[in-house]
Structure formats: C-alpha cells, structure tokens
Amino acid sequence: SEYKRQINRLLKEPPNLKSLYKYQLYLTMRLFVEFPARNDFPTIALTESKDGNYVIYKKKRKATFVIQKFKNSDRLGPREITISVALTKVLKQFIKYRNEIPEIKHDFILSNVSGDPMSKQAFSKAIHKITKDLSGKSFGSRILRILHATENATLIEKSNELSNKMLHSSKQTQQYIKKK
Numbered sequence: 001s002e003y004k005r006q007i008n009r010l011l012k013e014p015p016n017l018k019s020l021y022k023y024q025l026y027l028t029m030r031l032f033v034e035f036p037a038r039n040d041f042p043t044i045a046l047t048e049s050k051d052g053n054y055v056i057y058k059k060k061r062k063a064t065f066v067i068q069k070f071k072n073s074d075r076l077g078p079r080e081i082t083i084s085v086a087l088t089k090v091l092k093q094f095i096k097y098r099n100e101i102p103e104i105k106h107d108f109i110l111s112n113v114s115g116d117p118m119s120k121q122a123f124s125k126a127i128h129k130i131t132k133d134l135s136g137k138s139f140g141s142r143i144l145r146i147l148h149a150t151e152n153a154t155l156i157e158k159s160n161e162l163s164n165k166m167l168h169s170s171k172q173t174q175q176y177i178k179k180k
Contacts, residue, residue: 003029003134015100021113025130027094028110028123032141035081036148039127039141040070042118045107046095055091055109063088 003026010019028041044065045054053067062085068078083091098104103115110118118126124140132138149156163173 003130011097015097017101017103017111017113017115020098020101020104020111023094023097024110024118025126027090028127029130030087030090031083032144032148034083034087035065036145037067037141038071038145039120039124040067042108042110042120042123043069044109046109047107057088058082061085061088063091 007019007022007026010022013019031037031041040053043053044067045052048054048056048066051068053065053069055063055065058064062082065081065083066078067073067081070079095109098109098111101115104111105115106117108117110123112118112122127140127144128138131140159170159173163170166173166176
C-alpha cells in the first residue's frame with residue numbers, strides 16, 4: 001500500500017510505459033502476498049493457451065491463474081490458483097490500464113520499460129529493486145516465498161502432524177476430507 005501511495009500521482013496521468021512499469025511492480029507485490037510463485041509472473045498471458053500460463057475469470061468476481069509451465073510441472077502437473085475478489089479487482093484495473101497503452105503489442109501481463117514482454121531475469125531484478133526501495137533490503141521471490149511459508153508455519157505443522165497421526169501422506173489426508 002505504501003508503494004501504491006507513491007505511484008498514485010503517476011496513475012492519474014494518461015497511461016504510458018513508465019507508469020505501467022511501476023504499476024505492474026505494485027501488482028506483482030500484491031500478487032506475491034496471495035500467490036507466492038517463483039519468477040513465473042512474466043510467463044502469464046491474458047488469453048488461454050494449451051500449454052502456457054494464463055489468467056481466466058471462472059467466476060466473474062475471482063480470477064484464476066492456470067499455471068502449466070513451472071519448475072516442477074512435469075511431476076506435479078498443471079495448477080489453478082484462485083485469488084481473492086479484492087486482488088481480482090486490482091488485476092482487472094491493471095489490465096484495463098495496460099490495454100490503453102498502444103505500444104503494448106504482446107499478450108503477457110508484464111512488460112519491460114520498452115513495451116516488450118518482460119523476461120524472468122528482468123522481473124527478478126525489478127523485484128530486488130522494489131524491495132530495496134521499500135524496505136532498505138534487497139531480496140527476491142525466494143525470500144518472499146520463505147516469508148509466506150513462515151507466516152503459515154503453524155498451519156503447515158498442524159497439517160503434517162495430522163497426516164503423521166493418521167499414518168499416511170498429506171495427499172491421503174486430503175482424500176479423507178468430506179466436502180461440504
């Protein structure tokens with residue numbers, strides 16, 4: 001929210017590549033809170049594809065990220081991550097802003113400063129820069145993922161403890177859960 005406050009003035013001006021770049025950094029920081037991916041955000045497209053990563057709106061109020069290409073995708077298979085209504089609203093506002101910039105001619109959510117699709121390496125450098133600007137310490141997606149796991153440590157421990165008591169894997173414990 002601090003970064004959003006900093007860039008608010010830019011967002012009130014007509015959309016341009018410089019303000020889009022800063023806006024998308026705000027969006028990615030918000031996404032990391034609910035969806036702590038690796039550096040996979042630059043691979044997410046706005047239209048559905050058979051083997052790529054993309055975002056869809058299954059229910060009008062919530063966006064779902066379909067992630068088919070990621071580090072362990074060969075073993076784990078595709079994943080669907082649904083984000084909150086509030087974050088979906090932020091995403092839709094960002095996409096509307098992005099679509100108003102004529103220099104953007106690609107289908108990916110994130111762009112570099114020249115309007116081309118952002119690479120994972122450029123994304124990593126941008127995350128390091130924004131975390132340095134906001135906190136005084138430079139860190140990337142790995143530390144953000146560690147912070148997310150640490151925040152949910154008690155929940156993870158309880159889940160592992162239950163699976164241990166039931167003498168099977170967490171996957172088998174999931175199968176025992178009765179859907180309401």
